[in-house]
Amino acid sequence: MNVAVVLFTSDLRLHDHPPLRAALSSCDRVVPLFVRDRAVDAAGFAAPNRLAFLADCLADLDAALRDRGGRLVLRSGDVTREVCALVRECDADEVHMAAGVSNHARAREERLRAALEAEGRRLYVHEAVITAAAPGAVLPASSDHFAVFTPYFRRWADLPLRPVLAAPRTVPVPDGPGSEPLPRRSGAAGVSPGLAAGGEREARALLTRWLRSGAARYEEAHDDLAGDATSRLSPHLHFGTLSATEAVQRARAAGGTGTDAFVRQLCWRDFHHQVLAARPDCAWRDYRARGDRWRSGRDAEEETEAWKEGRTGYPVVDAAMRQLRHEGWMHNRGRLLAASFLTKTLYVDWRIGARHFLDLLVDGDLANNQLNWQWVAGTGTDTRPNRVLNPVRQGLRFDPEGRYVHRWVPELARLPAPQVHEPWRLPEAERARYDYPAPLIGLADGLDRFRRGRGSE
Numbered sequence: 539m540n541v542a543v544v545l546f547t548s549d550l551r552l553h554d555h556p557p558l559r560a561a562l563s564s565c566d567r568v569v570p571l572f573v574r575d576r577a578v579d580a581a582g583f584a585a586p587n588r589l590a591f592l593a594d595c596l597a598d599l600d601a602a603l604r605d606r607g608g609r610l611v612l613r614s615g616d617v618t619r620e621v622c623a624l625v626r627e628c629d630a631d632e633v634h635m636a637a638g639v640s641n642h643a644r645a646r647e648e649r650l651r652a653a654l655e656a657e658g659r660r661l662y663v664h665e666a667v668i669t670a671a672a673p674g675a676v677l678p679a680s681s682d683h684f685a686v687f688t689p690y691f692r693r694w695a696d697l698p699l700r701p702v703l704a705a706p707r708t709v710p711v712p713d714g715p716g717s718e719p720l721p722r723r724s725g726a727a728g729v730s731p732g733l734a735a736g737g738e739r740e741a742r743a744l745l746t747r748w749l750r751s752g753a754a755r756y757e758e759a760h761d762d763l764a765g766d767a768t769s770r771l772s773p774h775l776h777f778g779t780l781s782a783t784e785a786v787q788r789a790r791a792a793g794g795t796g797t798d799a800f801v802r803q804l805c806w807r808d809f810h811h812q813v814l815a816a817r818p819d820c821a822w823r824d825y826r827a828r829g830d831r832w833r834s835g836r837d838a839e840e841e842t843e844a845w846k847e848g849r850t851g852y853p854v855v856d857a858a859m860r861q862l863r864h865e866g867w868m869h870n871r872g873r874l875l876a877a878s879f880l881t882k883t884l885y886v887d888w889r890i891g892a893r894h895f896l897d898l899l900v901d902g903d904l905a906n907n908q909l910n911w912q913w914v915a916g917t918g919t920d921t922r923p924n925r926v927l928n929p930v931r932q933g934l935r936f937d938p939e940g941r942y943v944h945r946w947v948p949e950l951a952r953l954p955a956p957q958v959h960e961p962w963r964l965p966e967a968e969r970a971r972y973d974y975p976a977p978l979i980g981l982a983d984g985l986d987r988f989r990r991g992r993g994s995e
């Protein structure tokens with residue numbers, strides 16, 4: 539009998555899972571393993587919302603494996619040590635896993651490969667499991683990655699994707715390897731009250747519902763803050779309970795302009811992953827340094843706190859920040875506005891905002907979060923790095939009836955649009971009726987800060 543270990547990381551599913559399929563076709567038994575990586579915790583990435591969602595995902599993966607005669611083995615500690623220990627315990631010949639893009643993921647692969655080879659075992663790292671197209675699958679003539687989205691999208695759209703793999707019918711596991719108890723979601727501290735449920739079953743049901751009844755309106759409705767007309771698939775794509783390849787292929791098969799626009803957004807995800815794969819240090823360093831003299835530390839503390847708590851005095855920014863705290867998720871337009879306000883109006887270092895998002899977002903993802911922050915801050919891949927979003931105009935345009943603000947900023951629930959986007963303009967006596975702060979800074983002053991601070995001016 540030969541045995542393979544399948545190490546699950548950001549691919550917590552049974553459908554469309556190339557490492558599992560490869561292990562099952564080359565070995566009689568497989569051991570599905572998840573290691574709670576202590577290095578990830580130590581680096582401050584173990585945010586309560588993502589741990590709660592992860593608990594759902596692991597429980598669901600274990601249940602799906604049990605339905606097929608298998609089960610999930612959970613270990614915690616150093617990944618290399620835990621995998622090698624398990625390989626010895628069940629005398630496995632090979633280990634299969636998905637390729638990652640971050641520095642941490644690559645170093646983990648290298649350490650694991652070396653440790654397994656030293657014991658005469660092999661590591662197989664599978665590409666295009668976490669993204670639809672592997673980083674590097676399309677390249678410009680003279681660089682190791684695309685720095686601009688549109689040409690990347692053109693090439694990506696023509697790329698033949700691998701066929702979507704069915705979930706295996708059975709997953710035979712060897713007797714023996716013990717598992718730590720799976721974590722439980724309930725009772726975890728610091729979890730947002732409106733957090734979505736995780737797991738592959740949930741992801742698949744959500745994709746089916748979305749393609750049947752949501753995606754058709756996506757093109758015209760995706761920016762409507764109150765309409766909530768986006769797929770909300772991001773946490774599932776982050777944890778890999780949904781395969782990006784399958785999402786692209788099923789959306790294309792469904793057809794229509796809404797799904798075209800949705801597929802384009804999925805391409806943004808691959809785009810940022812290929813940037814991070816080529817420039818892993820850009821998780822925390824400027825992709826294109828502009829010589830900014832960012833405000834940070836004490837200088838920016840009070841304003842940053844007000845931003846985090848959703849009391850900047852700009853209703854649409856505050857609504858977005860409060861949605862983040864309540865749901866562990868924020869509408870994309872809200873993310874753009876909140877990030878632009880922090881970096882280009884308060885002129886606070888993008889890393890501070892990105893860190894806060896990673897602390898709360900259930901879809902918090904190194905490639906998507908850091909590179910979107912850089913895109914907004916103007917140090918990333920935006921071809922118009924100095925554009926500044928005006929929160930009043932954006933509020934009027936993307937929340938014309940003020941419903942998003944009314945939902946998340948209840949102090950202003952009785953103030954109609956358009957006034958709700960500029961409460962400071964109300965006559966003094968009326969303004970006093972609303973327990974809501976004055977703006978932290980005027981927009982013209984904010985613009986001035988940004989112009990003076992950014993180095994290229």
Ligand SMILES: Cc1cc2nc3c(=O)[nH]c(=O)nc-3n(C[C@H](O)[C@H](O)[C@H](O)COP(=O)(O)OP(=O)(O)OC[C@H]3O[C@@H](n4cnc5c(N)ncnc54)[C@H](O)[C@@H]3O)c2cc1C
Nearest residue numbers: 768769770771772803804807870873877902903906907910
């Ligand atoms: C400052 C900032 C921080 C962000 N941080 C994250 C993050 O940590 N994790 C994350 O997944 N997304 C992040 N995004 C991108 C985007 O806001 C979310 O992916 C999207 O809001 C998720 O909601 P949805 O699943 O309903 O998206 P939909 O609009 O339904 O889009 C479908 C999928 O496409 C992908 N996608 C959409 N827009 C983008 C984008 N701009 N960049 C990359 N992928 C995209 C996501 O995987 C998303 O689930 C960030 C954007 C900004 C501006």
